[in-house]
Amino acid sequence: MVDVILGLQWGDEGKGKIVDYFAPQYDVIARFQGGPNAGHTLYVGDRKVVLHQIPSGVFHEKTVNLIGSGVVLDPVTLRKECQTVADFGVDVRKNLFISERTHLILPTHRALDKASELSKGNDKIGSTLKGIGPAYMDKTGRNGLRVGDLLDKSFTTQYIKLRLKHQKMLDSLHFNEDISEWEEEFFDAVEFLKQLNIVNGEYFINERVRAGQRILAEGAQGSMLDVDFGTFPFVTSSNTISAGVCTGLGVAPQTIREVIGVTKAYCTRVGSGPFPTELMDQTGERLRAVGNEFGATTGRPRRCGWIDLVALRFACMVNGVTQLVMTKTDVLDPFADIYACEKYEVDGKEVDRIPFQMTRLSISPVYKQINGWNSSIENCKDFTSLPGALRSYIQYIDNAVGAKVKYISNGPGRDQIISVP
Template sequence: MKVDVLLGLQWGDEGKGKIVDVLTPDYEIVARFQGGPNAGHTLEFEGKKYVLRSVPSGIFQGNKLNVIGNGVVLDPALFKGEIEALEKSGHDLKSRLYISKKAHLILPTHRLLDACYEASKGDSKIGTTGKGIGPTYTDKVSRNGLRVGDILHNFEEKYNAAKAKHLRILNQYNYDTNALSDIEKEWFEGVKKLKEFTFIDSEHFINNATKSGKKILAEGAQGTMLDIDFG
C-alpha cells in the first residue's frame, strides 16, 4: 500500500497539475481531495492543452481511476463545461472518473453570496474568484450545504430549502438577485451531466483500495496559504 500527497506550499499556481501528470504512471488511483474550480491545472496532452478545474490530473492516463473526493466543492455547471471540453479528446471519462457522494455542491446562490460579501467589504475585499467557493465551504462547516449524494434523494426539496436560506441573507443586503434564474438554468443542466457519472462513498473506496495494496496519489488543489487555518 502506498499513498503520496501532492500539495502546493504557497498560494497555488505552482505547476501541481503538470507534476501530477508526470507522476501518475506510478499510481493506480489519482484522488483529488480538496479545493474548488479555481484557475485550474493546465496540461498539454498529445499537443493539445487542457484546463482541469475539478477533474483529477490523471484523467488522461488510460488505465487510472480518478476520484473527485469528499473535500472538493463542485459546481455542476462548470463541471459540465469541463467534461464536454475533455470529451472532445476522445477519452472515455465515465468509466474512469468517480465522484464522492459527500463532495459539496456550489449552488447558484453561493455565487451571488460570494459577490455580495465581496461588495459589502468595500476596500477590505478579499479578491475572490466569485465562483462561490468560500460560501460553499461556509455551508459545509455549518452543516447547511448540499452534497452530491443529495441529488439522489428529494433533491428539489433540499435545493429549494437551501436556496431560501441564501435568499434571506441576500435580501438583508438588498443584493440584486435578478441573474439567479439564468444561473440556475445552466446549473441544472450541469446536474444532469453530473448524474451520468458514478457516485461513490469515497472514504470506503479509498480505504478498500489501500487495503488491497493499490498505489494512490492524493492531489491537492489549493496551496497551503489558501488553507482554512493558514491562509
C-alpha cells in the same frame, strides 16, 4: 499507500503538470479539497488544457480519478470540463468517480460570494467568485447539499429550502441580480452529474489502499492559502496542507508515505493579501512576462517576486514534505542575478518565522544575492547538463528549507522535467 502532491506557496505552482508527470506510476489520482477556483494546467500533445474540478490523471487510460469528499463541486463547471476532456477521446464515465459526500456549489452560493465581495469595498479578499467560500460555510454550518442528495427524490425540496435561506442573506446585502439563468444551467448540469459514477468515497479509496494500489492525492491552491495556517484572512476556505488528505478522502494518517511539495523557483500570488517579496518594479514585470503569469482560472495578472524561504520552510514543516519539485526554473534563465528572502525584518528585528498576523505588520524581506545562470535550460535533458550556477541554486534551496529538490521543471512541456540525484 498514499502519496501527496501539493503546492507550497500561494497556489499556481504548476501542480497540474507535476501530477500529470507522476500519474502513470499510480492507480488512482484523488482530489481532496478545493473547488473550481483551482486551475491545473496540462499539455496534451501540443494542446493546453486547464482542469478545475477533475483530477489531473484523467488523460491516463489506466488511471482511476476520484473527486473526494473534501472538494466542493460545481456541476456546471464539471459538465463543461467533461465535455472538454471528451474532445480528447476520454470517456469520464469509465475513469472518473465522485464521492457522494462531496458538497455542491449552488447558484446562490455564487451569488453570495459576489455579493459579499462587493460589500467589502477596499477590504476585498480577492475571491474568484465561484461560490467556494459560501459552499464551505454551508458545510460547516450543516446546511449544505451533497452529491448523494441528488439521488434523493426530495432534492428539489431541499434545494428550495436552502435557496430561501440564501435569498434572505442576499436581500440583506442588497443583491438584486437575476440568477435564473444560473439556476437553469445548474439543473441541466445536475442531470448530467447523476449519470456519472457516484460512489461512497471512503470505502472506494480504502479498498484500494488495502489492495496495495498506489494512490496520489492531488491538492489545490497552495499551503500559504490554508484556512488555518495560511495568511489569514486572505486564504481559501479549506485545508490545503497534507492533513487535509485525511479529512478530504477519509484515509488514515499512517497510509501517507511521500509528501511531494511543489514550489516555483520564485514566488507569485493572485488577489489580495500579504506578499513580502513582491516586486513592484521592472523586475516584477519581467518575471510576469517571461513566466506568463496570468491566472489559469481568472486570467488575472499574478503578483510576482523572488522566492520566500521563510514561507517555504514553514510550508515544508506543516506538511512534512519529503521531497521538493521546483517548477518554472527556466523563467529565471535571463537573469544575471537572482535573490532569495532568507529572513524578514519586522520592527527593526530580523526573524526567520512566519508571524501570527502578517497584515498588521510592516515586513521587509532580507535577501541573499545569488549568481544567475543567464542561459537557456529548456533543452537540458539531465542534471549534469544544467548550468553550474543552477545546480548551486538547487543545493542552496535544499540546505535552506531542509527538504531535497528531487525534480525541476525546465519548460511547459510534459517531458521537460529533470530528475535531481
